[in-house]
Structures are given as structure tokens and as C-alpha cells.
Amino acid sequence: MDMDFSPEDLAFQKEVRAFLDDKLNARLREGAANTPSVFTEPDITREWQAILAEKGWLATSWPVEDGGPGWTPTQKYIFEKECAIAGAPSLPILGLRLVGPVICHFGTPEQKARFLPRIISGEDYWCQGYSEPGAGSDLAAVKTRAERVGDKYVVNGSKIWTTHAHHANWIFALVRTDPTVQKQRGISFLLIPMEQPGVSVSPIVTMANDHEVNATFFDNAETPADNLIGEEGQGWTIAKFLLENERGGSCAAPALLAKLDRIERWAKEEASGTNGTMIHDPNISQRLARLRLEAQAFEVTELRILAELAKGRPAGPQTSLVKLTSSNLRQQIDELAVDLFGYEGLQLPVTRPLYGNEAPEYVGSRAAQLSMPAYLNGRAYTIFGGSDEVQKTIIAKQVLGL
Numbered sequence: 001m002d003m004d005f006s007p008e009d010l011a012f013q014k015e016v017r018a019f020l021d022d023k024l025n026a027r028l029r030e031g032a033a034n035t036p037s038v039f040t041e042p043d044i045t046r047e048w049q050a051i052l053a054e055k056g057w058l059a060t061s062w063p064v065e066d067g068g069p070g071w072t073p074t075q076k077y078i079f080e081k082e083c084a085i086a087g088a089p090s091l092p093i094l095g096l097r098l099v100g101p102v103i104c105h106f107g108t109p110e111q112k113a114r115f116l117p118r119i120i121s122g123e124d125y126w127c128q129g130y131s132e133p134g135a136g137s138d139l140a141a142v143k144t145r146a147e148r149v150g151d152k153y154v155v156n157g158s159k160i161w162t163t164h165a166h167h168a169n170w171i172f173a174l175v176r177t178d179p180t181v182q183k184q185r186g187i188s189f190l191l192i193p194m195e196q197p198g199v200s201v202s203p204i205v206t207m208a209n210d211h212e213v214n215a216t217f218f219d220n221a222e223t224p225a226d227n228l229i230g231e232e233g234q235g236w237t238i239a240k241f242l243l244e245n246e247r248g249g250s251c252a253a254p255a256l257l258a259k260l261d262r263i264e265r266w267a268k269e270e271a272s273g274t275n276g277t278m279i280h281d282p283n284i285s286q287r288l289a290r291l292r293l294e295a296q297a298f299e300v301t302e303l304r305i306l307a308e309l310a311k312g313r314p315a316g317p318q319t320s321l322v323k324l325t326s327s328n329l330r331q332q333i334d335e336l337a338v339d340l341f342g343y344e345g346l347q348l349p350v351t352r353p354l355y356g357n358e359a360p361e362y363v364g365s366r367a368a369q370l371s372m373p374a375y376l377n378g379r380a381y382t383i384f385g386g387s388d389e390v391q392k393t394i395i396a397k398q399v400l401g402l
Contacts, residue, residue: 041353
């Protein structure tokens, strides 16, 4: 494969850098840098979303006719890498990268016209209703029931780990519409408004002290039958399409390498207590070098996948390789950050956010204060979006043919 950027790609990279220098203000950079969790708070992410929407650079994985910028896979990679280097906030992926592509691919023209512009504008904020108590990694076991009554569905059941459900006004959910057939064939993909009496949200505060996830309950909640995506019983197919986008819909290596750059900078500043800085500690420097090599090798793998996508080949099971590798690398990098700061890395503030005028006082440095919350929050990387065990099974069956 050709690893060199074309002149057009280099020109695009220059354009992206100039845009980020101009539009990525200090408040956004501070908010992104001082967010230890996977998801950025809405006040930061919506501001950045509006800036990108105005530029037309928001829905990068959508077709042009549905509002996407029409980028090649290489341009998308360049954009994500430059954003990672510049320290841009993450975006609300549940709408932009998960349900958005589903509606683009499976939705009717009427559904596209109704929902896609509101995702781009930020008027609709989405959460995901996949996992349930007793049906986490085994999505075929979902029990939440949706019964067709006239021109609407009546929904009863519960979902768990619904990220940012306390901010969302819509949820996309896997629901059981036919309990009499094979498990996978009885599942449908339904869009449900959150702001109604039949929906309630209960917070789940994680061990990192983040309120990021929730339990969501449906008690005779209603949604118009027009909010069914695809056909009844097609939910399993749509769910697999969505998960491939979640696991491999963006480039993870640039963010990992950017985090390693920050850790190296901190190591050059952090006193070791032995007449030097932590960068001279063999344990820290060797782990940093090993993780950087692994992240660089992972970046080459992602570029190889991008080269295949550029030829028109679908995402497929290789997204499980990306998910498995990136999740474990993230956890190792977060662990290195905690070890770098020693006792100062053990602080665990109970308030959020960790940016702005209301941020809690830190011990040593803000970077030290962020290390433990980021480490604890990141334990979920090897669970959400399909656990490590699920990814290894997919790789064994669909990639290795075992």
C-alpha cells in the first residue's frame, strides 16, 4: 500500500490545521484536556459541534446526499489526527456516528428528512438503548417489549448503561417485537422520544465519580410506528451494522499517540525525587517507549484498513481488531499516567467538571488530578461496544475461520 499522502491530502491537512488554529478556542481546549471520561460534557461538545456544523465538517461518516462532507477515508483520518493533536473535544457520537449512519443507510426519505438535520444542528441529543440487565454482551437476549397498537408502539422494559440519557431527548433502542420466533429474528430497531411520562432515567455514578451512564425504564412509553427503522425483525441486522461503525467508525491511534505525547511532556516536568525528572526513570521511559511503538504499529493497521475502505470494501470484522487493540492500549496508557504521578495521581475529586471556574482544587497539578478519574473511567473500554471476549470470538470466527 502507498503510505504517502497525495498533494491533495497535504493541502487538506494544511486547511484543517489553519481551521483548528482559528476556531478551537482556549475554553474548548481546556474543557477537552480536563475531561477524564469518554464523553465530553454537552456544554463543551455542543459548542464545538456548532462550529463544525457551520463549516460542514461534522457528519464525517455520512453520505454527501445526507449531509456528510464527502471526504475520502484518508481525509477523515487526517481530520481526526489533527483534531487529536490540537486537543479538540470529542463529539456526541451516539447521534453522529451511531444512529446517524443507521438512518442514512436504513431510514426512509421521510425519516432522513426529519432526524438527520436535527442531529447535525444539535437540536436532538441521542442515547443508546442496547444493553439490559441480563442482556449486556448477549444482545440477542433483550427483553424490552414493543407492541404495535394501531399507529404506534407501546414499549415496556428497561435498559442499562444508557450513556448521557439524562441529557438526551431521543433514544434508539433494540426492542422485542415478536417473542415467538428465533431470538435474533424477533428484534426491531426503534426510535423513542425520551420526554414523555412513560420514560424515567435513574443515574448510575461510576467508581470514577462520573455521572455518565444511567438506567432507563419504559412503562407504557409510546412512539409512532413511523419511528421503526427498517422492518420488524430487522433489528439484529441493523444492530450489527451500528456496532461495526462504533468499533471501527473512526481512527483511534491519533488520540492514543497524542495522549502519549502529553505523558512524555509531563514526565519531563515531574520531579522524580532523585535529582531529576520522571523521564529518567527506567520504568517510566521503557513503558512509554513500548506503548508508543505499539500505538504506532496500531496506526499502521488503521491506515491499512483505511486503504481497503478507500477501495470500496465494507468495514466488516476487522473493526473488532481495532476495538480490541485500542481498548487495551488506552487502559495501559491511563495506567502509565497514574504511575507517573505517584501519590499525587491517587486523588479522586468528587465534583465535575474539572475545568472552568468551579473546578475543584488539585494537588500538584491538574494533570495529576485527572489521572485517576481517567484510569477508573477507562476500565469500561474493554466492556462497552462489545467486551474483549466478544471481540476475540468475532476475530476467531470471522477473521481466522476457527
